[in-house]
Amino acid sequence: MSLEAVAVVGVGHRLPGDDTAHGDGPDGHTAWTGSTRRLLGEAAAEALPEDRRSPGDGVFLALGRATDETGPGDPLPALRQGGPAVVLDAARCPALLAVRLAWQSVRLGDCDTALAAAGVGDGAAAVALKRLDRALRDGDRVLATLCGEAEEREEGDGTEVIGPDAGPLAGLARIVGLLREPLGPFPLSLRAVGADGTGTSLRFAAPPPRAPEPPARVRATPAPVRREVVFAFAGQGHQWLGMGRELLRAVPAFREAVERCDAAVRAETGWSVLDQLTDDAAGPRLSRSDVLQPTLFTMQVALAEVWRSWGVRPAAVVGQSMGEVAAAHVAGALTLQDAVTIQVRRSALLHRISGKGTMALVELSAEEAEREIAGARGLVCVAGYNGPASTVLAGDLGELERILDRLEARDVYCKQVKDTAPSHSPFVEELRADLEAALAHIRPRPAAVPMYSTVTLERIAGPELTGAYWIRNLREPVRFASAVELLRAAGHEVFLEISGHPVLQEAIQQCLEHGGRTGHVLASGRRAAELRSMRASRDALAALGALPRRGLTPYQRALAPSLLRRPEGALR
Structure with a gap:
């Protein structure tokens, strides 16, 4: 089993000084202003344009002020349409945490596309992530592939460390700046450390080579992917x-x-x-x-x-x-x-x-199996169609053994099903x-x-x-x-x-x-x-997200309101 590979498909950045406006909040943090929301919206639109968004997209934001309110001050409300959404207090967490959470959400299948963004006072940055297979299928430009700290690393890779003094925008801004270079400095490892000493790491690798464009064809609309489990007996x-x-x-x-x-x-x-x-x-x-x-x-x-x-x-x-x-x-x-x-x-x-007879599994398609038993005088039949190249035969023991002998002589996998x-x-x-x-x-x-x-x-x-x-x-x-x-x-x-x-x-x-x-x-x-x-x-x-989600532990519930911009009763 493999988890989904994740691609970076877009970046956006509005540097401090791009028509900023400041306001001081009562808690000492920078309060949200119309200008900041606009800058964040522009950076997000650059990374993930409106025509590439869907209701199930994930949104992971690190903001310069954490409150429990929603409404006019809630940034990017148009993106909050049912996908996973987390808002972090940028002053308390590592500068790469929003990207890390977005990567995990896409990798585990919670969503196909996620936006990680940060907005603080007079600046904003955003990175769009998408399942690699879907990005390639949809024709997106893949800027890099993204790994986490648990993924394999090459010996000798240098890791650039972004400390808490660099500011909440530093992590995303560094990613945006590096990925805008023509070929990208791959492989690239970044580690961000928060004010409390906790850290998170990410590693960027080169995008896969683009395959030649396939000929145009009409495709049926696929059914929505379901992560629930099918029991196959x-x-x-x-x-x-x-x-x-x-x-x-x-x-x-x-x-x-x-x-x-x-x-x-x-x-x-x-x-x-x-x-x-x-x-x-x-x-x-x-x-x-x-x-x-x-x-x-x-x-x-x-x-x-x-x-x-x-x-x-x-x-x-x-x-x-x-x-x-x-x-x-x-x-x-x-x-x-x-x-x-x-x-x-x-x-x-x-x-x-x-x-009087038995059954056998043969590594043949249904059509190949039908041709193989054509001379069996009706004593052997196709008993099951397991897969595109897996068929079950049943019938007279002697006739079936002769068929299996012929297949073995041609090096075709086959075996009698035991005790049938x-x-x-x-x-x-x-x-x-x-x-x-x-x-x-x-x-x-x-x-x-x-x-x-x-x-x-x-x-x-x-x-x-x-x-x-x-x-x-x-x-x-x-x-x-x-x-x-x-x-x-x-x-x-x-x-x-x-x-x-x-x-x-x-x-x-x-x-x-x-x-x-x-x-x-x-x-x-x-x-x-x-x-x-x-x-x-x-x-x-x-890992696939197919298990029911457990509730928060008491410790997590005590900490969560200070990190998430949503009432405690709404926490999942």
Whole structure:
């Protein structure tokens, strides 16, 4: 996972002496005058003209006077339209802090564009920042790329220090002056120190070379980018002996969810999922679909519960093959009892055909896979479309092995999916009557979370998830790639795979990147590193701005009113 690169796309400056007017405030600081507001507005307009602004832009200001009022004295009100906004007391903070906060906001995805500006008495300066990929796409002139103090630095880089005596405008004025030079003094490191000794650093690097202009073409209007998380539930294949044990020991939410599922599965089958997860001797039973699938379902429900306990709630869900059952339950469309009934009874019937065929993953496009199986006499079919270059085949064991041998001879990646029956193939037809009887009493409910179906390629309302739907889910090809495309078209770009070990990450990434798009795909469990993997993904979600924001600590709340020009009740 990588955070967004940030570009400097504009600078503006009005030096002291440019038609200044002074006024003395009662607190000893320079009071805002009409002239100062005008200078700040002009510097901001030079850095970020009106026709390049949008309602979600961030605004980070360092001003020569900090009060709790708004209204006529509030500078640049036209820019405050919903994006992140902070106003700092310039006399108390390092001279680069506004730029640093703007950089963080763009880098973490809170906004695509941000303006950092300072205005004190008779002078003003402004710097406009933008996501680098968007700046290049929009044809902006990139003056530099911006890094923070945590980024890598080259040995021997000199750092220019701007002390508190230089004044509140010094940091932004220095950036403006340096970036107006024809080629820029890259790399450039600046560090500003405030009156209290605290400091902040920034590093400027050369802009990337401009690519040749692409031919003009008509583009569809993209959906707004959404940083909420999509839970993607994997199908079979992510199992490993020992999965869940670390989480059972260390995470109460996981154990409680497993125990709830265990009780429901035990009532249907007479055996214990908890025993399957904790007893090495039970391992061989996981090769049976009627044991494996309820166990994987339990893992997925429990993993989702851990994420919820950490404050990560899905904005939408999608499921691949059997993973769609857990997705429907987490979305609220199936009770736990109905979800367990579907998973247990379907997998028990699947076990009847497990010796007749199997499934395999091949690194081929859908069209290439269709050509490859054309001579299989109908004994092998495409069972799933995972991504632009990832397809699942299902069918007769002998015929499928011959196809895999041919692909291996051509050095095409392929592998048989472990412990699978020939789902999503004509072999399922012989089970139809028994499936209809077994699933006749499923009573779905309206979904509380949007669910995108790999069967119908529609957003599921919930009541349509009857027994008939789950027979189609087992019999028809899994159109997972198309469902991811629907989610991407709706603006979703952060996906969290819910599985014991990643099996969908690469396919989802392929789907997101197909056609030059971007996105982020994170894992839940990982073989022999369950808790570490989940914590790493949680940190990544926080960096992406996809976690709910926590309130201020008491210490922060005590300090904030002196730094921000807004009432305490309005602080986020």
